[in-house]
Amino acid sequence: MALYEVRARKWENGWELRVPDVGVTWSPTLGDAPARAREFISAQLDREERTVHVDLQPHVSEELDQLAVEARRALHIADEAVRTASAKLREIVQGLSAAGLPLPDVAQYLGVPQQRLEELLRD
Template sequence: MALYEVHARKWENGWELRVAGMGVTWSPTLGDADSRAREFITSQVVQEERAVHIDLHPHVNEDLDQLAVETRRALHTADEAMRGATAKAREVVHGLTEAGLSPTDIARYLGVPPQRLEQLVQG
């Protein structure tokens, strides 16, 4: 599978897609950028090289691009923390259930609404 780096830059009519070493195409939305870039690339490569992976790098402006990087990093950290909390919740719920506590008592013991406890345990 071939990896193609695509830089997407916002402009008034959508997104300019610059494919490294190949040229430029466009997409009306960022959501369509992968498929548009893939179509552009496969129209220019030989049949054997048609397995294409897109590495998309969207750009709006320097400030927003940096804020987006920081946001993705914070969301990733939050996701990891949530996975850890869910694992701990499952472990403590199991132990509290074995200790004879009801789901209502477990929720109160942990300081979460019963619906949230159910979400954590099912996770």
């Protein structure tokens, strides 16, 4: 298997896909870009498509690219915080339930909607 860096740059007709040492193709959407790049690389290099992996690197502008990196980083941090909070809530709900509190009282005690607690317990 081979990994190819694919630099995607927005232009009026979609996305230009530049593959160093291979060539340039395009995709109408960013969502289609990985498949288009794989097809292009495999055709240019006479490789089976399943052996081609792409590292898609989209580019719009320096400012927007930097904002996208910051947004993805913030989302990752937020997702991690939600996972941590969910684990702590499951632990405290189990403890409070074991102490004899019914779920409506647990929800009131924690200030969390009962429906959310039920979802956490199902997960």
